[in-house]
């Protein structure tokens with residue numbers, strides 16, 4: 008099955024080669040590894056699109072030579088089937104040995120076939136050489152990878168019965184010492200897909216330097232990821248550190264021992280430059296929400312961190328729910344023997360979200376529509392996204408005296424105010440949280456029933472991440488996108504995402520001309536119901 012054309016998603020967004028050039032240059036500086044231009048075998052999907060979705064039996068036949076090489080070097084699977092050369096065997100003339108090899112070969116093919124069927128069942132698509140078998144269950148962490156019992160205990164305590172599809176494939180990839188390039192829908196468990204193998208690989212607490220770095224685009228997401236790491240590490244003395252403002256200002260990092268350091272790129276960059284933070288021993292570098300990290304504004308900071316993580320045997324991995332072709336293309340050329348793991352359809356919204364478009368005519372119509380929907384069917388918790396912090400303040404000022412408990416979060420608030428806004432929403436003290444895109448990525452609010460795009464998102468990727476705050480971990484959710492006349496030219500891009508995840512879209516929208524999406528942030532009228540001229 009050929010992969011769908013999803014290029015529409017990112018047309019016109021801010022990714023481009025030039026912008027990423029700096030960070031990729033750093034990636035290339037991996038000492039001791041000849042990664043120029045790439046050392047991994049050419050991916051089968053490049054050569055034979057017919058087999059691009061699943062690495063399995065078919066791909067083995069396509070490129071036996073590559074597979075042989077890969078199998079011999081596989082530290083996990085360890086098949087010996089191709090180790091004896093034909094001529095050696097002929098010389099030995101040993102029929103018994105020949106039979107044994109044939110049996111082993113058969114077993115090997117059976118396993119490949121089993122893996123392919125299993126991946127298909129779980130919508131896992133992989134490419135790259137010698138992809139390790141997916142996890143059938145968490146128990147395999149112990150049987151295949153000798154995990155310590157605390158991991159299984161903590162997973163059970165968290166109530167996780169089965170690995171999610173991204174965990175099934177990304178965990179064995181990282182545990183096999185391979186770099187991973189992963190794209191899986193929002194709310195599908197990507198965090199544990201990298202935290203679990205890192206903890207398993209680190210084994211015991213650090214006595215020397217920083218061993219793993221996880222970069223997240225926002226402080227809120229970094230704080231959440233640190234909490235998740237601690238949940239999985241419970242019972243072990245791992246030193247898991249969130250780089251807070253106080254920490255980065257106060258500490259001297261020259262002697263820092265830390266197993267996992269979680270931060271925004273800005274704070275790590277600051278600590279490297281001003282506080283002697285040494286990252287030369289880092290064994291794992293994870294770029295979470297990687298496409299966001301590569302956007303303008305963050306890419307230079309990411310670049311500094313990548314450069315500082317100079318350990319030649321470092322494993323770097325990228326995770327996100329959206330993976331623009333430009334980022335993927337470039338990352339593939341610089342990552343070392345990386346395995347690409349895509350769950351479901353690339354760059355698609357979670358299928359558990361019911362998505363709706365609502366025409367409101369004008370800016371005025373939006374407030375009426377929101378108030379009406381709150382009055383008729385408010386089913387908290389509800390997240391409302393607006394275009395910028397000014398609009399967040401305006402909308403909050405409008406609804407704060409209504410009969411609903413609302414909170415607001417945007418970049419003008421202090422760290423404490425931002426934390427309070429998130430905590431109150433998590434605790435159910437506020438029912439509605441008005442937000443800018445600052446919490447659109449990665450934030451895991453359990454049970455958000457509805458996401459309202461009060462202002463139209465500025466890209467298809469932004470849309471996918473915003474609505475992905477609901478419908479997480481298999482739960483259902485709803486997403487309502489209000490649109491005005493000014494948004495109509497961009498409707499088709501959102502409608503494509505909706506249609507790809509099985510939602511109904513009016514045919515007239517699908518017949519709108521395809522538009523190259525320039526960042527859609529129109530000047531919008533202020534949100535206010537006050538008569539013109541009336542003061543506060």
Ligand SMILES: Nc1ncnc2c1ncn2[C@@H]1O[C@H](COP(=O)(O)OP(=O)(O)OP(=O)(O)O)[C@@H](O)[C@H]1O
Pocket residue numbers: 166167168169170171174191192193194195196197198199327328448449450451475479480
């Ligand atoms: N194996 C599992 N079984 C059940 N729930 C899980 C499992 N793994 C993770 N979860 C839960 O799923 C939710 C979403 O996980 P996570 O935040 O890692 O998603 P994500 O894929 O990173 O989403 P996003 O793209 O929005 O960042 C979390 O509440 C997490 O605890």
